[in-house]
Amino acid sequence: MMKNGVAIDALTVVRGGNTVLDDVTLEIPAGQVTGLLGPSGCGKSTLMRTVVGVQRITSGTVTVFGEAAGSAALRSRIGYVTQAPSVYDDLTVAENLEFFASVLGVPKARVDSCLALVDLTSYADRVVARLSGGQRSRVSLAVALLGEPQLIVLDEPTVGLDPVLRQDLWQTFHRLADDGAAVFVSSHVMDEANRCDRLVLMREGRVIADDTPSALLASTGADDIESAFLDLVGGAA
Numbered sequence: 001m002m003k004n005g006v007a008i009d010a011l012t013v014v015r016g017g018n019t020v021l022d023d024v025t026l027e028i029p030a031g032q033v034t035g036l037l038g039p040s041g042c043g044k045s046t047l048m049r050t051v052v053g054v055q056r057i058t059s060g061t062v063t064v065f066g067e068a069a070g071s072a073a074l075r076s077r078i079g080y081v082t083q084a085p086s087v088y089d090d091l092t093v094a095e096n097l098e099f100f101a102s103v104l105g106v107p108k109a110r111v112d113s114c115l116a117l118v119d120l121t122s123y124a125d126r127v128v129a130r131l132s133g134g135q136r137s138r139v140s141l142a143v144a145l146l147g148e149p150q151l152i153v154l155d156e157p158t159v160g161l162d163p164v165l166r167q168d169l170w171q172t173f174h175r176l177a178d179d180g181a182a183v184f185v186s187s188h189v190m191d192e193a194n195r196c197d198r199l200v201l202m203r204e205g206r207v208i209a210d211d212t213p214s215a216l217l218a219s220t221g222a223d224d225i226e227s228a229f230l231d232l233v234g235g236a237a
């Protein structure tokens with residue numbers, strides 16, 4: 001069993017009568033950025049929800065650091081950012097972080113380092129309602145990083161960000177992984193694939209590939225991940 005990462009075994013999830021995840025088996029190791037890619041509706045968010053323990057599982061198992069996903073002992077060890085920013089609009093950026101830091105029992109000094117991590121130091125005193133969508137999602141990310149989580153689950157964190165910020169955020173993800181965290185990031189933008197240490201490609205609730213970007217390119221003979229994905233879909237059809 002994987003003690004310092006996530007192990008998913010024969011996971012099936014049925015939502016509203018539809019099989020949304022179909023016999024998914026994969027591992028998300030510590031110390032790496034694992035990318036989860038696939039078209040809209042293929043089950044990425046549902047898979048992430050199972051990892052953080054907020055999704056009812058139909059069959060199979062999800063184990064995080066050797067414990068069943070969702071167990072109370074894991075709560076402080078996981079940072080989760082959904083597609084909907086979950087911060088208070090009427091507080092400033094710094095006030096939001098200070099509030100969540102006190103809830104989590106995290107030292108105030110951590111607020112400044114998390115703001116720097118997501119490049120929002122100069123916006124510390126700005127009310128969240130007056131931020132752009134991308135800035136607001138970075139506040140959510142900063143909140144998720146407050147507790148120095150060992151597993152960081154990010155559902156499409158780069159949507160709506162300009163190329164420079166996307167680059168900065170990917171560097172942040174790699175720094176967190178270099179520090180030993182398991183970083184699990186979803187995207188439906190195939191050109192972000194090359195930035196991951198490992199890639200999990202999904203389609204219609206199934207994992208169709210799980211490898212390094214270079215191995216995926218080598219095994220399909222494709223020039224880029226988008227072509228590799230289409231190749232694999234063609235092969236599976």
Ligand SMILES: Nc1ncnc2c1ncn2[C@@H]1O[C@H](COP(=O)(O)OP(=O)(O)OP(=O)(O)O)[C@@H](O)[C@H]1O
Nearest residue numbers: 015016020038039040041042043044045046047188
């Ligand atoms: N609450 C729900 N009840 C029933 N079905 C749902 C529910 N939420 C999502 N689904 C369905 O589950 C499937 C997978 O959805 P999910 O949100 O996991 O996909 P996704 O790959 O994250 O998509 P996107 O990239 O658009 O966010 C979709 O077909 C969706 O319609």
